[in-house]
Amino acid sequence: MINVYVESPNDKVYNRIRYVMTQILIPIGFPFRIVMGIKEDSASFSILCVPAEKLDAYRNDDRFNLVIPYNDFALWTTRDLELKMDKIEGIPVLYIGQMPQFLIHERQVGFDLINLVFFLLTRQEEYIYQHRDQWDRFSSTYSILYDLGVLQVPIINHYINYIESYIRRFIREVPQPRWKGNAPYAVVLSHDVDHLPSKDITIILNRMVQFSQCSNVSQKVKRIIRYLIDILTFKRESEPRWKLSYWTEKEREYGFRSTFFLSANISQRHENDTTYWLSSKVDYNGKKARLSQIAKELEEDGWEIGLHGSMNSYRDSNLLLKELDLLINNTHCKVTGIRQHYLRFDIRNTWHIHEALHLQYDTTLGYDNRIGFRGGIALPFVPYDLDNEREYKLLEIPMCIMDSSLFFVTGEKLDIEKSLKRCQNIVDNIKQTSGLLVINFHPHFYAAPYPDWWKVYDSILERLSNDCAWVANASKIAGWWTEKCKLVSEE
Numbered sequence: 470m471i472n473v474y475v476e477s478p479n480d481k482v483y484n485r486i487r488y489v490m491t492q493i494l495i496p497i498g499f500p501f502r503i504v505m506g507i508k509e510d511s512a513s514f515s516i517l518c519v520p521a522e523k524l525d526a527y528r529n530d531d532r533f534n535l536v537i538p539y540n541d542f543a544l545w546t547t548r549d550l551e552l553k554m555d556k557i558e559g560i561p562v563l564y565i566g567q568m569p570q571f572l573i574h575e576r577q578v579g580f581d582l583i584n585l586v587f588f589l590l591t592r593q594e595e596y597i598y599q600h601r602d603q604w605d606r607f608s609s610t611y612s613i614l615y616d617l618g619v620l621q622v623p624i625i626n627h628y629i630n631y632i633e634s635y636i637r638r639f640i641r642e643v644p645q646p647r648w649k650g651n652a653p654y655a656v657v658l659s660h661d662v663d664h665l666p667s668k669d670i671t672i673i674l675n676r677m678v679q680f681s682q683c684s685n686v687s688q689k690v691k692r693i694i695r696y697l698i699d700i701l702t703f704k705r706e707s708e709p710r711w712k713l714s715y716w717t718e719k720e721r722e723y724g725f726r727s728t729f730f731l732s733a734n735i736s737q738r739h740e741n742d743t744t745y746w747l748s749s750k751v752d753y754n755g756k757k758a759r760l761s762q763i764a765k766e767l768e769e770d771g772w773e774i775g776l777h778g779s780m781n782s783y784r785d786s787n788l789l790l791k792e793l794d795l796l797i798n799n800t801h802c803k804v805t806g807i808r809q810h811y812l813r814f815d816i817r818n819t820w821h822i823h824e825a826l827h828l829q830y831d832t833t834l835g836y837d838n839r840i841g842f843r844g845g846i847a848l849p850f851v852p853y854d855l856d857n858e859r860e861y862k863l864l865e866i867p868m869c870i871m872d873s874s875l876f877f878v879t880g881e882k883l884d885i886e887k888s889l890k891r892c893q894n895i896v897d898n899i900k901q902t903s904g905l906l907v908i909n910f911h912p913h914f915y916a917a918p919y920p921d922w923w924k925v926y927d928s929i930l931e932r933l934s935n936d937c938a939w940v941a942n943a944s945k946i947a948g949w950w951t952e953k954c955k956l957v958s959e960e
Contacts, residue, residue: 471501472512498644502959609839623847626902652939658727730777733796739780773942805829835868847904
């Protein structure tokens with residue numbers, strides 16, 4: 470048992486420290502409890518979290534195996550925050566002011582671990598920095614991690630693993646495994662289904678309706694031409710340009726299962742929303758059926774169906790509720806998770822909405838224009854509501870690699886060799902820290918005119934298989950992590 474004692478001036482500070490320590494200790498896997506104040510309890514390992522100005526009073530107190538000092542939380546909330554970064558023992562450490570000299574020395578953590586982890590996981594910089602891109606998103610290039618050159622390093626994973634190795638010097642018991650079967654790392658394969666092949670006239674007609682909402686004249690003309698071509702070639706096409714079964718067949722070869730995020734748009738749609746209906750007919754496994762029927766078939770075969778929220782649902786709970794009900798009622802699938810279309814995410818609203826709809830997990834937290842770790846972590850974690858100083862009843866499964874981030878002009882526009890190298894480096898980092906890799910590849914980018922995209926995905930699957938990673942859909946990962954929380958935390 471690990472006992473964590475928290476000396477804090479008030480409940481607000483205690484709750485923040487309890488939150489951080491919980492997110493750190495759950496992956497480590499030893500049972501733990503966190504209490505306010507210091508109590509004379511026996512424990513295999515004891516941790517004291519104490520204000521930095523009181524550190525001297527406990528420096529030689531042998532009741533504690535580890536002392537974690539923390540500074541005033543207000544220091545990390547200014548708009549002109551100047552975070553610096555240096556490496557200690559090869560691990561990037563972010564700090565304010567004077568450079569730390571060590572990670573752990575003489576039972577003391579040498580940097581402001583609590584404030585740093587709280588800053589990253591609560592996404593404080595998204596509260597502080599108000600600028601957004603054209604789709605109202607916090608871009609990777611606005612991020613402090615991008616500025617410091619560590620966006621593609623899961624730095625919190627490194628801190629967790631370093632503390633774990635320290636704790637294991639004192640505790641003989643075997644911890645709960647981080648991943649199923651003691652796999653070296655875990656992976657969520659996922660697909661945002663933004664488009665379906667134009668073999669169903671309902672899709673083409675819906676596109677014709679949507680183009681009328683486009684305010685840009687040149688874009689209207691381009692869309693009209695494309696839709697007219699679709700209509701003229703509709704009867705002549707013997708095969709769609711791609712199929713969902715291409716993806717399921719490839720994943721089945723490795724024994725993998727993924728999550729397909731489907732839209733369930735109501736009649737009033739944004740011009741950039743998906744253009745299909747759940748009643749649209751799609752070719753799958755040699756037969757033509759409604760998408761809603763195929764979704765249920767996928768679920769019964771081990772794949773997962775999640776909700777792909779429409780363009781405006783990230784701030785509209787009523788709209789998202791309609792879409793969720795529509796998806797469940799039409800497919801009869803057990804829908805427990807979501808990823809927002811275009812990765813639209815509002816730090817003050819989106820998690821609130823997802824929690825209110827009783828979704829088990831969200832996996833929107835990633836970047837559209839860069840691969841990497843938006844929260845500095847490659848593990849599931851519970852988000853924190855800064856406005857109300859509480860933990861959400863929701864799990865975040867942060868996305869890391871998205872195909873368009875690699876190849877699109879709005880991303881890095883890389884060639885296949887550079888993309889493969891970037892992805893392999895990410896996998897190396899996650900394997901090194903026993904983390905979670907969340908991949909998002911869009912099914913409509915299969916084959917021409919994007920053959921390289923498929924090659925990258927195929928290469929990643931081969932690497933995951935060779936590494937004996939635990940590859941599962943997002944719901945299974947969320948379920949595993951939720952159960953792990955219950956097993957190790959007394960709360």
